[in-house]
Every structure is written in C-alpha cells, then in structure tokens.
Amino acid sequence: xxxxxxxxxxxxxxxxxxxxxxxxxxxxxxxxxxxxxxxxxxxxxxxxxxxxxxxxxxxxxxxxxxxxxxxxxxxxxxxxxxxxxxxxxxxxxxxxxxxxxxxxxxxxxxxxxxxxxxxxxxxxxxxxxxxxxxxxxxxxxxxxxxxxxxxxxxxxxxxxxxxxxxxxxxxxxxxxxxx
Numbered sequence: 001x002x003x004x005x006x007x008x009x010x011x012x013x014x015x016x017x018x019x020x021x022x023x024x025x026x027x028x029x030x031x032x033x034x035x036x037x038x039x040x041x042x043x044x045x046x047x048x049x050x051x052x053x054x055x056x057x058x059x060x061x062x063x064x065x066x067x068x069x070x071x072x073x074x075x076x077x078x079x080x081x082x083x084x085x086x087x088x089x090x091x092x093x094x095x096x097x098x099x100x101x102x103x104x105x106x107x108x109x110x111x112x113x114x115x116x117x118x119x120x121x122x123x124x125x126x127x128x129x130x131x132x133x134x135x136x137x138x139x140x141x142x143x144x145x146x147x148x149x150x151x152x153x154x155x156x157x158x159x160x161x162x163x164x165x166x167x168x169x170x171x172x173x174x175x176x177x178x179x
Contacts, residue, residue: 050101050178057094065107065177068094072112072128072170081127083135091132095139098176106146107175108133113166114153126150132172 044052051061059066075087083091098106110125110132129148137143158165 046102047178050103053097053101054176054178057097059174059176062175065175068174070132070172070174071167072172073167075132075172076128079124081124081131083131088135091135092139094174095136095141098136099140099142103141103176103178104145105177106133106136106141107177108136108146108148109173109175110148110150111155111157111169111171111173112153113169114156114160115166118152122150122152124150125152128172132174136174 051066054061054066057068059068061067070087075083075091077084108129110127110129112121112125114121116124126149129150133146133148136146153160153169156165156169157171158168160166160169
C-alpha cells in the first residue's frame with residue numbers, strides 16, 4: 001500500500017516561504033521610536049536681553065524709555081549734592097552693567113519738591129543729576145553719552161502738600177532708551 005502524498009503546488013509553497021522570510025526580515029528591521037525632543041527655543045534678541053537685564057536692575061519701562069528712579073534720601077543727605085557712599089557703589093555697578101549691555105545714551109534727570117525757591121531747587125536738582133552722571137562715568141559709562149538735567153519741582157510725581165508727597169518728588173531718575 002502506498003502512502004497517499006498530498007501535492008501542494010510549488011508556486012503556492014514558494015510564495016508562503018517568501019512571505020515568512022519577508023516578515024522575519026521586517027521584524028528584524030523594526031525601527032524604534034525616536035525620543036521626542038522639544039524644539040530649541042529661539043535665541044533671545046539683543047533687545048530682549050537688554051529688557052531682561054534692565055528689569056533685573058529695577059528699571060521700569062515708560063513711554064520715553066526705561067526709568068530707574070532713585071529716591072533722593074537714599075542717594076543724598078538732606079540739601080546735599082554729594083552721592084552717599086552706599087549709593088555710589090550701586091551706581092558704579094549700574095554704570096558697568098549699562099556699558100556691558102551696549103546702552104548708547106543715558107539721561108539723568110534731577111527732581112526736587114517745592115520747598116524753597118524755584119531757582120534754588122532747579123540748581124539743586126541739576127547738581128544732583130550732575131553728581132549721579134559723574135559716578136556713572138567713573139563706573140565706565142562714556143561721559144559723552146550721559147546727559148544730566150535738573151528739572152527742579154516742575155515734574156512732581158505726588159502732591160507737594162504732604163510730607164509723603166514731597167519725599168516722592170525728591171529723586172534722580174536714570175533713563176535709558178533701547179532700539
């Protein structure tokens with residue numbers, strides 16, 4: 001007795017073998033997912049770097065530039081135009097930082113309250129602005145790029161009728177403008 005042999009057509013068998021081989025090859029070539037990385041943040045612009053640095057130095061953005069208001073009692077003794085030693089160190093640091101930031105021009109504006117005559121206060125505010133400007137130049141900021149002006153009591157921040165208001169009005173403001 002002869003064993004019965006099943007014949008599978010050769011074309012079908014070869015096709016099956018090839019399919020198994022291709023699937024095995026594909027399984028070996030499996031690609032692994034690449035870890036997703038966040039796109040690199042764009043490098044901040046020069047203006048953004050300057051703004052961040054000015055904020056860190058307590059400058060406040062105003063319509064005409066960045067202002068750093070220095071209350072006169074923290075910088076000067078009463079009725080004096082000599083910069084106090086503790087304020088001097090801070091102004092020297094500010095000058096270095098402004099120079100390193102590439103600030104083109106610095107405006108220094110002196111202000112007073114309305115106690116005393118207009119002429120006296122105008123002179124005192126100018127002398128105080130000059131004193132702050134001088135310290136900025138000693139700190140390395142170019143003298144030809146610092147402009148000091150005394151404004152007396154012409155631009156009060158607060159009411160001069162109160163002691164608190166007058167104290168707010170006695171100040172020197174450093175203004176920088178960036179492009």
